[in-house]
Amino acid sequence: MERRIRVVIADDSEQTRENIAAIFNWEKDIEIVGQARNGMEAVQLVKEKKPDIILMDINMPEMDGIRATEEITEEGLEGSIIIMSIQGEREYIKKAMAAGARDYVVKPFGVKELVDAVRHVYDIDLTKKRKYNTVTAVEKIESKVISVFSTKGGVGKTTLVTNLAVSLANTTGKRVALLDFDLQFGDVAICLNLYVKNSITELIKDIGNIEQESSLVEEYLLTHYSGVKVLAAPLRPENAEYVTADHIKKLIDALRGRYDYILIDTSQGFHDTVITALDASDVIIYMSTLDLPSIKNTKNGLEVMKTLNYSDEKVKLVVNKANESYGIKYADFKSALNVDIWMVIPDDTASVTVSVNNGHPLVSHRKASHVAKRILKLSQFLAGQGAEKKGLLSAIL
Ligand SMILES: Nc1ncnc2c1ncn2[C@@H]1O[C@H](COP(=O)(O)OP(=O)(O)OP(=O)(O)O)[C@@H](O)[C@H]1O
Numbered sequence: 001m002e003r004r005i006r007v008v009i010a011d012d013s014e015q016t017r018e019n020i021a022a023i024f025n026w027e028k029d030i031e032i033v034g035q036a037r038n039g040m041e042a043v044q045l046v047k048e049k050k051p052d053i054i055l056m057d058i059n060m061p062e063m064d065g066i067r068a069t070e071e072i073t074e075e076g077l078e079g080s081i082i083i084m085s086i087q088g089e090r091e092y093i094k095k096a097m098a099a100g101a102r103d104y105v106v107k108p109f110g111v112k113e114l115v116d117a118v119r120h121v122y123d124i125d126l127t128k129k130r131k132y133n134t135v136t137a138v139e140k141i142e143s144k145v146i147s148v149f150s151t152k153g154g155v156g157k158t159t160l161v162t163n164l165a166v167s168l169a170n171t172t173g174k175r176v177a178l179l180d181f182d183l184q185f186g187d188v189a190i191c192l193n194l195y196v197k198n199s200i201t202e203l204i205k206d207i208g209n210i211e212q213e214s215s216l217v218e219e220y221l222l223t224h225y226s227g228v229k230v231l232a233a234p235l236r237p238e239n240a241e242y243v244t245a246d247h248i249k250k251l252i253d254a255l256r257g258r259y260d261y262i263l264i265d266t267s268q269g270f271h272d273t274v275i276t277a278l279d280a281s282d283v284i285i286y287m288s289t290l291d292l293p294s295i296k297n298t299k300n301g302l303e304v305m306k307t308l309n310y311s312d313e314k315v316k317l318v319v320n321k322a323n324e325s326y327g328i329k330y331a332d333f334k335s336a337l338n339v340d341i342w343m344v345i346p347d348d349t350a351s352v353t354v355s356v357n358n359g360h361p362l363v364s365h366r367k368a369s370h371v372a373k374r375i376l377k378l379s380q381f382l383a384g385q386g387a388e389k390k391g392l393l394s395a396i397l
């Protein structure tokens with residue numbers, strides 16, 4: 001295919017824009033797709049036209065070229081920026097390059113100098129893009145994000161999410177990542193018997209680079225013997241406060257397309273970091289137990305989820321540690337909350353406790369236990385392998 005370099009010119013001088021346009025008019029492989037009179041217009045045009053190259057003046061009204069360069073870089077917009085400066089703007093050029101510009105030309109520039117700069121930057125960045133695309137084309141995966149959530153602590157979120165991750169990895173052979181967003185007291189790493197070399201605390205310091213190159217995220221993940229990749233929670237509770245909702249969003253974005261299943265453990269309740277994870281999720285497994293406080297909190301929590309516009313399809317209710325002989329029947333639970341129960345996991349303290357204390361997931365070392373069997377069924381539903389029937393009884397039977 002013939003090369004066609006799409007260019008946006010940003011300069012407040014109409015004369016300059018026209019001169020450049022006239023130059024490119026002679027070049028078959030270069031096409032002007034837009035002209036901006038200031039930085040703001042430039043950013044807008046870049047969003048709309050997705051050019052290959054942006055020729056950016058420094059001094060412009062409303063928003064200068066350096067700020068516009070920063071915005072284009074910060075927002076991760078497509079397009080390589082070439083700065084057009086006048087003599088004596090060395091400091092500004094340095095700033096612009098630090099802000100993400102790829103090259104610069106000094107006015108008044110010659111025709112050849114300008115055209116060469118455009119082609120040179122385009123060729124280099126295209127080669128990079130091609131390389132990157134080949135890597136990601138192989139890896140590009142449609143990710144399913146699954147969060148395990150509850151409005152009451154100790155209902156079994158971590159037990160479920162760790163076993164679900166291992167079960168998905170074992171049964172599907174696909175790529176599974178497990179993120180511990182119980183930021184103060186996360187115990188995913190302990191449950192999976194993993195030595196924490198790096199945690200989310202180290203990762204967020206590198207988030208800017210990860211945003212640019214998502215493969216860097218891998219350096220912060222721990223590897224479980226099942227193949228599941230784990231991002232551990234901070235080792236100390238006081239470090240939780242440094243992790244923001246924005247970090248959570250960027251982190252999930254970096255993992256999207258790299259993992260088939262991105263599983264998330266949460267802390268109880270609606271913190272802004274948790275809501276960010278829930279927003280990004282395709283499925284929310286809402287865990288509850290058959291006791292009055294849990295039912296009351298689950299009812300309130302489900303109402304909050306409605307206000308967050310999460311669909312009934314997205315929110316799946318799982319009752320854990322279930323035993324009807326403790327006084328509350330499944331039917332009572334269902335009518336109190338007016339929702340279907342997606343899955344019931346039986347109460348089995350011995351199996352769950354022994355497996356955690358041995359550091360071996362139930363689904364690989366105690367497969368015969370009822371808890372493991374139900375979790376396996378859940379993972380099959382999530383992987384689209386089991387015929388998932390609607391309604392309480394079908395889930396239990
Ligand atoms: N099906 C089950 N039967 C019996 N005990 C269970 C079951 N599932 C989990 N438990 C036990 O319940 C306790 C809490 O489990 P877990 O840590 O998984 O809950 P959590 O919701 O992650 O808690 P937290 O809110 O503290 O993060 C643990 O002692 C665990 O062994």
Ligand SMILES: [Mg+2]
Nearest residue numbers: 157158182187
């Ligand atoms: Mg937990």
